[in-house]
Amino acid sequence: MVFETVLVDILNRFLSPYVKNLDSSQIQVSVWSGDIRLDNLEIKENALEQFEIPVRVHFGFLDKFRAKIPWKNLYNEPTIVEIDGLYIIAGPNSAFKFDPTKAEEEARNKKQRELEKFKRLKKNKKQKKEKQEEAQDQSFTEKVVTQVIKNLQVTIKNIHIRYEDTHTIPGKVFAAGVSLSELIMHSVDGNWQLGGTASDSANSIIYKLFDLKCLALYWNVISQSYYLINNKKEDLLNVLKTDIADVSRLPTNLQYILMPVSANAKVQIDTKAGQDINIPQALVNIQVNELNLNISIEQYRQVLSLLEEFDRLSRNKPYAKFRPEVPLKKHSKEWWNYAINSVLSEIRPKTREFTWEHIKHHREMCRRYIAKYEKKLLSTTSNPERSKTIAMLEKELDVFNILLCREIAEERAAKYKKQKALKKEQSKSTWSSWLGWGGSGKSKSRDDDVIIGDINLGSAGELDEEKKKFYQAIGYSEGTVPGKINALPKEYVAYKLNFHMSKLILNLRDQNEGIAKLTTDNFITNANYRPTAKGLNFHTEFSSVVISGCRRGTQRPIILRNTSSMRTSTNVQRPLFALNFEMNPLNSKLDFRIGASLQPIEVVYDAKTIDSIIGMFIIPPEIHLLDLRKAALATVEDIRTMSRAGLQFAIQNRTIIEIEVDIQAPYFIVPEKGEYMPDTHKMLIFDLGCLHITSDTQDALSLDVNTATQEQLESAFYDKFNVRLDNLQALVAAPGQDWAKARLQYDDLKLHLIKPTGFELAVSKSLIPNDTRLPNLKVNGIIKALELTLSDRKIQSLTEIILSLPLPPPSLIDHATQVATMSPPIQAAHIQREDEFDNLYQNLNLKSANDIFISAEELDETSDFFDAKSLDSSSDTASITTVSSTTSSDTFGTDEPQLPTYIKVCYVSKYWYSFLSQVAMFL
Numbered sequence: 001m002v003f004e005t006v007l008v009d010i011l012n013r014f015l016s017p018y019v020k021n022l023d024s025s026q027i028q029v030s031v032w033s034g035d036i037r038l039d040n041l042e043i044k045e046n047a048l049e050q051f052e053i054p055v056r057v058h059f060g061f062l063d064k065f066r067a068k069i070p071w072k073n074l075y076n077e078p079t080i081v082e083i084d085g086l087y088i089i090a091g092p093n094s095a096f097k098f099d100p101t102k103a104e105e106e107a108r109n110k111k112q113r114e115l116e117k118f119k120r121l122k123k124n125k126k127q128k129k130e131k132q133e134e135a136q137d138q139s140f141t142e143k144v145v146t147q148v149i150k151n152l153q154v155t156i157k158n159i160h161i162r163y164e165d166t167h168t169i170p171g172k173v174f175a176a177g178v179s180l181s182e183l184i185m186h187s188v189d190g191n192w193q194l195g196g197t198a199s200d201s202a203n204s205i206i207y208k209l210f211d212l213k214c215l216a217l218y219w220n221v222i223s224q225s226y227y228l229i230n231n232k233k234e235d236l237l238n239v240l241k242t243d244i245a246d247v248s249r250l251p252t253n254l255q256y257i258l259m260p261v262s263a264n265a266k267v268q269i270d271t272k273a274g275q276d277i278n279i280p281q282a283l284v285n286i287q288v289n290e291l292n293l294n295i296s297i298e299q300y301r302q303v304l305s306l307l308e309e310f311d312r313l314s315r316n317k318p319y320a321k322f323r324p325e326v327p328l329k330k331h332s333k334e335w336w337n338y339a340i341n342s343v344l345s346e347i348r349p350k351t352r353e354f355t356w357e358h359i360k361h362h363r364e365m366c367r368r369y370i371a372k373y374e375k376k377l378l379s380t381t382s383n384p385e386r387s388k389t390i391a392m393l394e395k396e397l398d399v400f401n402i403l404l405c406r407e408i409a410e411e412r413a414a415k416y417k418k419q420k421a422l423k424k425e426q427s428k429s430t431w432s433s434w435l436g437w438g439g440s441g442k443s444k445s446r447d448d449d450v451i452i453g454d455i456n457l458g459s460a461g462e463l464d465e466e467k468k469k470f471y472q473a474i475g476y477s478e479g480t481v482p483g484k485i486n487a488l489p490k491e492y493v494a495y496k497l498n499f500h501m502s503k504l505i506l507n508l509r510d511q512n513e514g515i516a517k518l519t520t521d522n523f524i525t526n527a528n529y530r531p532t533a534k535g536l537n538f539h540t541e542f543s544s545v546v547i548s549g550c551r552r553g554t555q556r557p558i559i560l561r562n563t564s565s566m567r568t569s570t571n572v573q574r575p576l577f578a579l580n581f582e583m584n585p586l587n588s589k590l591d592f593r594i595g596a597s598l599q600p601i602e603v604v605y606d607a608k609t610i611d612s613i614i615g616m617f618i619i620p621p622e623i624h625l626l627d628l629r630k631a632a633l634a635t636v637e638d639i640r641t642m643s644r645a646g647l648q649f650a651i652q653n654r655t656i657i658e659i660e661v662d663i664q665a666p667y668f669i670v671p672e673k674g675e676y677m678p679d680t681h682k683m684l685i686f687d688l689g690c691l692h693i694t695s696d697t698q699d700a701l702s703l704d705v706n707t708a709t710q711e712q713l714e715s716a717f718y719d720k721f722n723v724r725l726d727n728l729q730a731l732v733a734a735p736g737q738d739w740a741k742a743r744l745q746y747d748d749l750k751l752h753l754i755k756p757t758g759f760e761l762a763v764s765k766s767l768i769p770n771d772t773r774l775p776n777l778k779v780n781g782i783i784k785a786l787e788l789t790l791s792d793r794k795i796q797s798l799t800e801i802i803l804s805l806p807l808p809p810p811s812l813i814d815h816a817t818q819v820a821t822m823s824p825p826i827q828a829a830h831i832q833r834e835d836e837f838d839n840l841y842q843n844l845n846l847k848s849a850n851d852i853f854i855s856a857e858e859l860d861e862t863s864d865f866f867d868a869k870s871l872d873s874s875s876d877t878a879s880i881t882t883v884s885s886t887t888s889s890d891t892f893g894t895d896e897p898q899l900p901t902y903i904k905v906c907y908v909s910k911y912w913y914s915f916l917s918q919v920a921m922f923l
Contacts, residue, residue: 011036015038015041017044017047017050017109018043018044018047019041019042019043019044019062020041020042020043020044021042022041034068034069034070034071035067035068035069036065036066036067036068036069037064037065037066038062038064038065038066039063039064039065040061040062040063041061041062041065042060042061042062043057043059043060043061043062043088044057044060045057045102046102046105046106046109047060047088048090049106049109049110050109050113053310054092054093054094054310054313054314054317055090055091055092055093055163056090056091056092056093057088057089057090058089058090058091058164058227059087059088059089059227059233059236060087060088060089061085061086061087061088061233061237062083062085062086062087063084063085063086063087063158064082064083064084064085065082065083066080066081066082066083066084067079067080067081067082068080068081076151077151078151078152078153078187079151079152079153080153080154080155081152081153081154081155082154082155082156082157083155083156083157083159084155084156084157084158085157085158085241086158086159086160086161087160087161087236087237087240087241088160088161088162089162089163089164089226089227089236089240090161090162090163090164091163091164091165091166091167091227092165092167092168092309092310092313093313093317093320094167094309094313097325098320098321098323098325100321103320103321108394108395111394111399111402112394114399115394115399115402115403118399118403149206149208149269150206150269150271152185153185153186153187154183154184154185155182155183155184155185156180156182156183156184157180157181157182157183158180158181158182158241158244159178159179159180159244160177160178160179160180160240160241160243160244161177161178161179162175162176162177162226162240162243163175163176163177164223164225164226164227165306165309166225166228167309168302168305168306168309169302169305172221172222173222173223173224173225174219174220174221174222174223174302175219175220175223175225175226176217176218176219176220177217177218177243177254178215178216178217178218179214179215179216179218179243179244179245180212180213180214180215180216180244181213181214181215181244181245181246181247181260182211182212182213182214182246183210183211183212183213183215184210184211185208185209185210186208186209186210186211187207187208187209188207188208188209189207190205190207192207192209192266194209204270204271204272205268205269205270205271205279206268206269206271207266207267207268208266208267208268208269209264209265209266209267210264210265210266210267211264212261212262212263212264212265213246213247213262214244214245214246214247214260214261214262215258215260215261215262215263216245216254216256216258216259216260216261217256217257217258218254218255218256218257218258219255219257219299219302219303220253220254220255221255221296221298221299221302226239226240245260246260247262255294255296255299256292256294257293257294257295257299258291258292258293259292259293259294261288261289261290261291261292262288262289263286263287263288263289264286264287265284265285265286265287266284266285267282267283267284268280268282268283268284269281269282269283270282273494274488274492277488277489277491277492280493280494280495280496280528281494281495282494282495282496283495283496283498284496284497284498285498285500286497286498286499286500287500288499288500288501288502289501289502289503290501290502290503290504290505291501291503291504291505292505292507293504293505293506293507294506294507294509295507295508295509296508296509296510296511297509297510297511297615297616298511300616300617301620304619304620318345319338319341319342319345322337322338322341322342322345323338324337324338362401365393365396365397366397366401366404366405368389368393369390369393369394369397369402369405369409370405370408370409370412371409372386372389372390372393373390373405373406373409374409374412374413374416376390377409377410377413378413378416378417488531488532489532490530490532490533490535490586491530491586492530492531492532493528493529493530494529494530494531495528495529496526496527496528496529497525497526497527497528498524498525498526499524499525499526500522500523500524500525501522501523501524502521502522502523503519503520503521503523504518504519504520504523504542505517505518505519506518506519508612508613508616510612510616513550513551514550514551514556515549515550515609515612515613515616516547516548516549516550516559516609516612516613517547517548517556518545518546518547519545519546519547520542520543520544520545521542521543521544522541522542522543522544522575523540523541523542524539524540524541524542524575525538525539525540526538526539526540527539530584533584533586534583534584535582535583535584535585535586536581536582536583536584537580537581537582537583537585538579538580538581538582539578539579539580539581540578540579541575541576541577541578541579542575542576542577543573543575543576544562544576545560545561545562545576545577545601546558546560546561546562547559547560547561549606549608549609550606550608550609550612552608552675557604557606557609557675557676558604559603559604559605559606559609559676560601560602560603560604561601561602562576562599562600562601562602563600563601563602574597574599575597575599576598576599576601577596577597577598577599578595578596578597579594579595579596580593580594580595580596581593581594582594588658589656590656590657590658590697591655591656591657592655592656592657592658593657593658594657594658594659594660595659595660595661596660596661596662596663597661597662597663597664598662598663598664598666599664600664600665600666600667601666601667602666602667602669603666603667603668603669604668604669604671604676605668605669605670605671605674606674606675606676607673607674607675607805607806608674608675610674611808611809614808615809656697657695657697657719658695658697659693659694659695659721660693660694660695661691661692661693661694662690662691662692663688663690663691663692664690665687665688665689665690665727666688667685667686667687667688667743668685668686668688669683669684669685670683670684670685670686670801670805671683671684671801672800672801672804673804673805673806674804674805674806678735678736679735679736680735681735682732682733682734682735682797682800682801683732683733683739683801684730684731684732684798684801685730685731685732685733685739685743686730687727687728687729687730687731687743688725688728689725689726689727689728689729689756689758690725690726690727691723691724691725692723692724692725692726693721693722693723693724694721694722695719695720695721695722696720696721696722696762697720717766717767717768717774718764718765718766718767718778719764719765719767720762720763720764720765721762721763721764721765722760722761722762722763723759723760723761723762723763724758724759724760724761725758725759725760726756726758727746727756727757727758728754728756728757728758729743729752729754729755729756729757730752730753730754731743731751731752731753732751732753732794732797732798732801733751734797737751739751749789752789753788753789753790753794753798754786754787754788754789755787755788755789757783757784757785757786757787758783758784759781759782759783759784760781760782761779761780761781762779762780762781763777763778763779764777764778764779765777
């Protein structure tokens with residue numbers, strides 16, 4: 001009886017905020033019968049308001065909700081829950097007219113959610129009393145959750161949630177949505193076969209199998225509004241059902257960002273955790289076959305536009321009640337009033353709250369609220385009039401004052417209850433001694449009803465009987481102290497997660513044309529947690545990666561790939577990339593241990609692909625997200641100096657991190673014209689060699705702060721790293737030359753510009769960068785011999801490669817010029833005085849980036865201008881003025897006039913500098 005009553009209340013509380021016209025009596029009858037059936041439920045318009053996004057529901061429908069609860073054998077037979085057919089079409093708030101009643105209801109609901117949140121936090125704080133009680137509560141909670149999972153079977157099918165927007169981008173309709181074909185949680189046996197149940201299993205381990213089928217995410221850049229063109233509910237349901245992908249059908253009218261993905265998870269739970277330290281309390285294995293992501297330029301820019309629209313709607317929400325429902329043209333008065341009232345709505349409350357009338361009124365409301373809320377706490381029955389008064393006062397008061405008043409009322413109620421209990425005890429003691437009954441004070445009385453909130457749980461006797469049955473079912477004994485976590489060994493792993501994805505594919509597209517495609521294989525992630533030592537171990541790796549670029553003819557160039565398949569001494573293939581992170585590692589005094597390794601990779605510069613990728617992710621000028629980025633990056637630094645005692649305290653409590661990074665010989669290829677054609681084009685190869693980074697933690701682990709000198713303390717207050725780079729080299733290869741062989745054979749240096757070299761560095765980074773007494777960074781290093789091998793042929797080849805690289809498109813340069821707000825770009829190839837640059841700029845008539853392509857005659861004049869100049873020793877900055885004015889067709893491969901190196905480097909550097917600045921600000 002107890003659980004039936006509680007379940008009815010839970011269903012009402014859970015469904016009523018989302019479902020229209022919910023029949024509570026129907027739910028109560030269904031729950032008591034053990035077979036809950038709710039069909040054809042309509043979703044409320046404000047069902048998504050709790051997610052704090054400016055979105056409302058146009059159309060929402062839940063086809064079926066089923067729950068089969070075996071009340072006669074609740075603790076052994078499975079409870080089955082099924083949700084079938086959830087269809088929602090939502091849109092931005094701007095698509096709805098302002099409704100004062102709904103706005104008031106939303107504000108009240110938001111305030112109530114905040115109050116409930118603080119109420120839960122306070123309740124959790126009170127429950128934390130003694131360690132023994134905490135252990136008992138934790139054990140009880142774990143056993144309840146385990147019992148629920150053990151007997152629960154869930155099926156969710158046919159989910160389609162769609163967002164349609166006709167307002168964000170004028171003249172365009174775009175739609176985004178998520179669909180799910182099926183998600184099932186099965187009960188299985190130890191061999192992961194279906195049919196296992198809790199009742200026939202004597203094992204202490206529970207096995208659950210999660211099966212996910214066809215989860216998909218789409219974004220149609222040009223779409224039709226299903227809600228506007230389908231007036232009938234049946235038509236809307238049919239079209240939403242049709243657009244759900246399944247294993248046998250893929251809708252062709254949807255532009256998928258996440259192609260339908262299927263996965264399964266095997267969950268193993270030990271109900272007697274800790275008895276066998278080799279078995280974790282929870283083990284989760286997740287397997288994903290393929291994850292295919294696709295995003296186009298239009299999709300990316302529409303996502304940015306939508307984020308900007310959400311930000312605008314959120315900022316304008318407090319002023320929506322002033323917004324006129326008329327167009328801007330010919331209604332300037334209404335819109336000026338809107339602006340004035342919006343500003344005054346921020347000013348008037350601040351000026352009014354310090355007036356005597358407001359202070360007096362606020363004081364009276366708080367007094368009334370405290371009195372009413374105190375009566376509510378002391379009363380065992382509900383009072384509609386009192387509840388109405390409390391709701392009215394909560395509407396006027398803000399959250400802070402409501403919480404303050406509640407705190408006062410709770411203190412008064414607790415004091416009154418304590419005094420009442422004391423008087424009752426004294427009265428019982430007096431009458432017992434007068435009648436000669438002794439001092440026990442025990443008497444027989446009927447069982448009172450137990451009421452929690454508005455729920456009547458029945459008599460105390462029934463509640464105790466139900467509680468005993470429940471404790472027996474979950475294997476919990478009240479009053480017993482479970483084994484403490486600290487009693488388990490530090491090696492005991494309580495939680496383990498294993499994730500394996502066979503393939504990850506990421507496609508960047510420009511409409512129907514591919515820009516770049518990334519493919520990785522065997523993506524593996526493992527994580528485990530040791531509660532005794534609070535230790536975490538995280539590992540991730542993947543075995544290969546390939547990135548292909550923009551299509552050239554019938555082929556797509558490979559711009560990144562792994563070049564070798566290295567194996568260990570046991571003939572096990574090493575992963576291409578591996579990352580290890582440990583917190584509180586075993587058998588060590590370290591706080592963290594970080595390790596990373598990368599096997600050799602080849603990177604090819606493909607000009608068309610790089611320009612397309614940069615052009616895709618540059619934020620359009622009409623989208624203003626700069627304020628959001630600045631707000632995210634805003635931090636406040638506390639500048640303080642530390643005394644010797646402060647240094648000792650910081651060293652004793654410092655975080656000790658061990659780092660080991662091993663990067664093996666990545667190399668970059670810059671081909672002539674930005675096109676990788678080894679048989680016809682020259683190439684410049686940069687080999688970064690082998691990089692090895694380790695941290696030096698010996699001083700931090702062995703230092704005794706009580707006997708250390710000031711110099712030793714300051715030395716220990718640095719994170720120290722050792723950096724070693726070997727076999728750094730650069731080569732220039734003519735068409736057909738075997739540069740790959742020359743890169744690995746150091747005895748043949750005919751193609752080398754820079755002979756293999758390296759360096760060793762000892763880097764010390766201060767832990768308190770704001771202390772002016774300590775250098776922030778100290779570097780000591782040894783650089784090996786740096787030998788350059790130059791010849792006329794190599795210099796000519798290098799020059800031809802650099803001059804042949806195409807410039808970015810004018811549109812990208814225009815954008816870079818607009819957003820460049822920092823210092824002028826570094827002019828690497830030519831260093832000019834400022835006045836000479838201005839004269840050159842005027843001579844070329846480069847008024848905008850659209851004038852970047854100039855004629856050959858102008859190039860000749862420019863060359864003569866530079867050749868006429870001589871090196872001026874009295875100038876503040878020297879200038880290198882040799883610029884070739886003619887180019888041969890075999891160098892550039894086109895008749896298109898080219899810019900001199902000076903102008904090219906200037907514009908390219910500004911373009912790259914602006915792009916990297918944007919990326920840094922965005923991240």
